[in-house]
Amino acid sequence: MDKIVVDNLTLQYTDGTESLRGVSMAIPANAITVLFGPAGGGKSSLLRCFNRLNDLADVKTVSGRVLLDGINVLDPAMDVVALRRKVGMVFARPVVLPFSIRGNVTYGLELMGIRDARRLEEAVEQSLRLAALWDEVHQRLDDPAIALSGGQQQRLCLARSLALQPEVILLDEPTSGLDPISTGKVEAALQELKKNYTIVLVPHSVQQAGRTADFAAFLLQGELVEFGPGKDLFTHPRDQRTEDYITGRFG
């Protein structure tokens, strides 16, 4: 069953760069779908269409549809605030808000107006456990979040999104600045999370793509070149360009 269906999506920025050209794909639920490819391929742009974060950028034209559970999120009448709670995002550089660890996790809930202390505490513990961070921080939840290491901060960002009980989690090169151990922890958390969430990941290396992908999409200069189950795509790519990229002939 497909969670997100992209239907002939084309996107162009005001500075003339065309970021996406007629991309169509179906992203299955409860699995990790990886969008990989060389820089400028449109991976981040596509990701940001899913939660309408592209509204903040200088987009000139966008056409086509992005269906989430059958509803087009690109529709101007869409309630973007509700959408963004349903589709969470983790960015490349861990950006912790200037609050405590607890404050970071509860921020999204407080935005919704939730003030019940018990409910907030439950959310904090649940989210931090899901992000595999609870054991490391549960005794210092009131410390400033900035004091955490890079890897911990990134998992905190994950917990922050999880607190809103989303259905989809978008991750844009989440481990690009992290050491291998932290990277491993994040990848392990994602493997657990995919049982209940739909995960779309832009990896920072082909190797990470190969490790984590249940499904993979190869994007080259705004075009979707190939899409398929991870195992198949990485061992027997159908398109020559895909094979060239995976084997490192260009990057």
Place this chain on the structure above:
Amino acid sequence: MSVSGSPAAAPASDSRRQFRATSVRRRRVQRIGFAWLSLMAVATVVPITLVVLYIVQQGGPAISWEFLSGLPSDGMRQGGILPAIVGTFYLTLGTALFSVPLGVAAAVYLAEYAQENVLTRAIRVAIINLAGIPSVVYGLFGMGLFVLFLRFGTSILSASLTLSIMTLPVIISAAEEALRAVPQAFRTVSVSLGGSRWQTIARVVLPQAVPGILTGVILGLERAAGETAPILFTGAAFFLPRLPNSPLDPTMALPYHLFVISTQVPGMPLQIQYGTALVLIVFVLGMNLTATVIRSRARARRQW
């Protein structure tokens, strides 16, 4: 590296000697130049420092509890300057009351809402112009609008409103800068978690900008507290038997008081003049120091 002077090595040693001579001259020029610039810097800073110290020395003996808390008598030649101190305090408060909310809101508009168009440019030009208008012209304007047209009369209200408009550009600029210094990433994160623009501003951006805004506000108020011309025709009075009762009363104020006692009161004891100047300086420089302390402490405690 020494130059061989023997004639047998003529061409090489000549050029080396020339090279050394040039660089010696250049170094001497530099030494003189550096010394001259240092002297200039010293000449800029030292005299006015001496000035402040001189006032402290001359005015210090006049400072006493009676001086600071008592009312004046004998045509100002004796007694204390409490009404002037209180007046300056009221004026500063009044200025803050009007200029801070308006200024911070305007800064929020410029930093978070405004787009790059003609209107925004017009606003920025207007701010720069407000900053450059001579203080006495503000006094004229204040008199024309608040004292006469709106019939507030010569009062704390008129003077505060006049000073507020004068202080507005300072606060707007400082606040806008403080808001822009907050990392853009915070806004993106807040929006991605479902926050609206105002929620993002109120919960993340503004609180982080508070130290910078506060510094700007204090520096702006410091200037307002020390100004005489804007209050000359809008609120300041020289000899008032009582402290002001309401915002519609005129008031004494330290800068105006100093001006009058140093130029228009015959037989004014020098010590009282210096004492008044000292109190004014302490008031103003105290604010400056507070702003500096806030600024450096905030920088150290920043969470980004």
Place this chain on the structure above:
Amino acid sequence: MNGATGTPTAGGQSARPRPRRDWGEAIITRLIQLSGYSAVVFVGLIFFFLVREGLPALVDVPLRNLFGTRWYPIEGYFGVVPLLTGSLVVTVGAMAIAVPFGIGTAMFISEIAPRWAREVLKPLVELLGGLPSVVLGFLGILVLSPYLRQLLDLPTGLTALAGSLLLGGIAVPTIVSIAEDALDAVPRSYRDAALAVGATPWQTMWGVTLPAARSGVLTAVLLGMGRAVGETMAVMMVTGNAPVLAVRLASIVSPVRTMTATIAAEMGEVASGSPHYHVLFFIGMLLFVISLLVNVIASAVVFRQRSRAERVLS
């Protein structure tokens, strides 16, 4: 699959934002917007009032009088030219002092001074910039003028020179702050490149760094000049307030009167609506226009820099 409209309702989250929040936010947004426009409104208001009360002067007073060389209101002479020359002389004198000292000090702080000296000098200059001008005027009367009178053997120390010295002192902190920021903003690579081809630090400062920062330094000078032109109290207290035409060299050491001092000194004694009243507003108009010109030129010299705004308006 219905595609077009509708909001997602899965997961037990509210599909629509609570109306109350939307409504409150709309009001706040509107208030913020109006505050943003306020600066333009105020400039307009100020201009309007100055013109409303100042333009009648052109009617009340014949032009030949108004632009004549005698300022003697009691007898009906309202010539503003002596006031203009008074302001001019004092300002030019102030700039002659403030520019070299200001730029020199800025260069010193930015290029030569060791770290500890910079940490001391910068806050000190800022502190001095905060001194109320009435205090400087006060010391001008008690200390500077008698000293000048003695030194130069003059009938009185209350002269344009005293005014220029004080004004220079007032303008210098402004110039130093902004110019120093501009010099600081010049990329390190410029200096490194010059040094690498054999220039001394001295040559680099004047030949590379200063030219690179010239727009910011120019802004600094213009804004310092704006501050000097607009200064009221200090000049009123030390320039002697004699509205005589100041065009001879000797005028520098004679009393003069500036436009700003005239307004401040005489406004309290005029009847509202009288020709004298209108002429004073007219002078205010002139001052407004002059400062407008200076600021427009200064902002046309585009200078983008992080903490510029902070310095400019403090």
